[in-house]
Structures are given as C-alpha cells and as structure tokens.
Amino acid sequence: MSTFTIFLALIVVVAFLLVVVIMVQNPKGGGLSSSFGGGGTQQLGGVKKTTDFLDKSTWALATLLLVLILLSNIAINKGTESIDSKALDSDATTTQPLPAATPLPTTNDTATPEDSTEE
Template sequence: MSTFTIFLALIIIVAFLLVVVIMVQNPKGGGLSSSFGGGGAGQLGGVQKTTDFLDKSTWTLATLLLALILLSNVTIMDGNGVGESKIIDSETEVETNVPAPVQPPVENPAENN
C-alpha cells in the first residue's frame, strides 16, 4: 500500500467527518445543542459548550483536511520524481518509436563526366 493511498483514505475519512460535523450544526443557533437544552436551566451550561465543541471541531477538521491534501501532493511529487501525466509520457513514446525517413543516396556529379 503506497503512501498516497494512505493519505487518500485519511482525506476521505476527514472529509466525511467534516460533513457530519457541519450538518449537525444549525446556522440559527439550534442544531444539536437545541435538542439537549429544552428548559432554561439546560441552556446555561450545556448549550454553549456544545456550540464551542462543534465550532472547534469544524476548524480542526478543516485544517487537518487541508494539511493532508498538501502532504499528499508532496508525496506524489517525491514518489515519481517528475510531476508529468502518464498520458503525456505515452504520447512521447509513440513519437519516438516512429522510424526516420529513408534518404536516397546522393550522387556525386564529378563521377558522371
């Protein structure tokens, strides 16, 4: 299993977790925190901490996702040595396998006299 495959799996997991954390939040301040609140006493302690946790986890996961994407790009460049496409490489091989045209022999005009 290559390093890029490991990074790709981590990127997919972090992206999924980021989507879940964002979907749990409610843009109007409700979301997960409103289902735990109910009364006024629950809003004093638990709601603010749930919102802070979701906010911090969103920023943490977004930063982790960006770092994983950048690191995977570095491993791709280091692994191949050259960052060119395989399509370009295959077209180059086709062009180099074409035989050169055959040149007719040049006649010496001094020998004809």
C-alpha cells in the same frame, strides 16, 4: 499499501467527519446544540458549550483536511520518467498512417430524361 493510499483514506474519513459536523450545526441556533441545552441549564454542556465544541471541531477538521491534502501531494509517486510534452519535441516525429481511401461505388442506374420511355 503506499503512503499516498494511506493519505487518501485519511482524507476521505476526515471529509466525511467534516460533513457530519457541519450538518449537525444549525445557523439559527437549532440543531444539536438546541437539543442539548433547550430544556434547562442542567443539561449536557449547555447550548454555548455545544456550539463552541462544534465550531472548534469544524475548524480543526478543516485544518486537518487541508494539511492532509498538502501532504498527500508530497507523497504522490512521481517516478523518474520525464513528463514533458512530446508534442513540442522536434525529434519525436511520429506520423499516423492515413486510412485507405475507399472508392465510391459506380452504378449505371441513373436515368436520364432521354432514356425514360413513358407512353
């Protein structure tokens, strides 16, 4: 497995986790933070601590995603082959053969007004 493939798998996992963390949040104060701290102050962490955790994890995952994307760009196998455009190269003149012209069918079925004999 190449380094780029490992980075690609990590990017997919981090992106999925980032989507999950963002979907759990609710900008109106609901979501996961309200279910943990809504009943009283003796709950798991309280509203403020849950919101802080979700906010910090969102920033951490977004930063990690950005770093992984930048590092994967370095890990791409660019090869030794030149990727310059061949369209601008004057030495490489390749011509495509033209398709063979097909003759139009000739028929003598066209009737002229003089040929028609209507009675």
